[in-house]
Amino acid sequence: MSAQVSVSRVLLQQKQEIRELKLMMTNLLEKMDHLLISQNPNDNGRSRMASPGLKLPMETKEDLIKLDMELGDNEELKSAIGIALSLLGGKNVKDIIRTILRGLMSRQLRMQYVAAKPTREKTVFKQHNTLYRFIIELVRSCCTREQLPVHTEKDILKFASLVFTNSADEDGGVVERKKKTALKRAAVAKYLKKSRGWYP
Numbered sequence: 001m002s003a004q005v006s007v008s009r010v011l012l013q014q015k016q017e018i019r020e021l022k023l024m025m026t027n028l029l030e031k032m033d034h035l036l037i038s039q040n041p042n043d044n045g046r047s048r049m050a051s052p053g054l055k056l057p058m059e060t061k062e063d064l065i066k067l068d069m070e071l072g073d074n075e076e077l078k079s080a081i082g083i084a085l086s087l088l089g090g091k092n093v094k095d096i097i098r099t100i101l102r103g104l105m106s107r108q109l110r111m112q113y114v115a116a117k118p119t120r121e122k123t124v125f126k127q128h129n130t131l132y133r134f135i136i137e138l139v140r141s142c143c144t145r146e147q148l149p150v151h152t153e154k155d156i157l158k159f160a161s162l163v164f165t166n167s168a169d170e171d172g173g174v175v176e177r178k179k180k181t182a183l184k185r186a187a188v189a190k191y192l193k194k195s196r197g198w199y200p
Contacts, residue, residue, distance in 0.1 A: 014170075018102070056084060057106045061123060064105070068128040078134060086142045093151050096142045097159045100135060107170050115161035125164070126157070135160075 054077070058064050070077055085103045090096035101110065114122045126132050136153055143150045151159075 054081075056081075057102065057104055058109055059106050060109065061112065064109070064128060064131065068131040071130045071134055082134075082138050082141075086138055086145075089142055089146050091146075093139065093143055093148060093156070094159050094162075096146070096148075097139055097156060098163050100138060100142070101160060101163045104135070107167050110164055110167035113164050115157050115164055117161075125160070 054067075055063075058067065067081075071081075081104075085100045086096075088099050090099050105113070112123055113125045116124060116126045118124055136156055139156050140150050142148075
């Protein structure tokens with residue numbers, strides 16, 4: 001019983017930390033957007049950073065595709081997103097990649113992706129070429145800033161793959177999956193019991 005309480009407490013704490021992280025990034029992006037507008041407004045008084053209606057983490061594939069296109073020639077947007085996503089750093093490269101991808105994409109969106117290897121019913125993150133290259137360079141710059149070894153692209157891709165794969169287990173995903181498995185087993189057991197009753 002105490003183990004269950006402990007797991008529940010950890011999950012609640014993680015949810016709260018994720019909410020705080022999302023809020024922090026949203027506030028930071030809004031402040032940077034206002035700063036860019038005041039320093040370098042374009043013809044309609046809005047900064048180029050604001051043009052995609054940016055809101056992190058991204059919720060849909062369409063948002064990600066739009067960001068991928070916007071990043072190509074928008075240095076202000078790259079700078080703003082880079083600062084927001086790398087703000088918390090990390091104790092190692094895995095931690096940095098996890099923080100960046102969680103900040104960039106919602107859990108539901110990450111569950112729809114794989115890093116590089118095409119998989120049935122999943123979208124390959126690497127196909128968003130501009131965004132992918134941006135994330136690789138962002139991870140490397142974070143490692144340099146945190147005085148960590150700078151990993152190869154292959155290593156970064158491998159760790160990113162784990163983030164996508166494990167997304168379903170976040171925010172109580174493990175508990176949820178165990179409940180579904182237990183319900184399925186109970187339903188099968190009930191069916192088999194009835195079947196044996198009908199055919200002695």
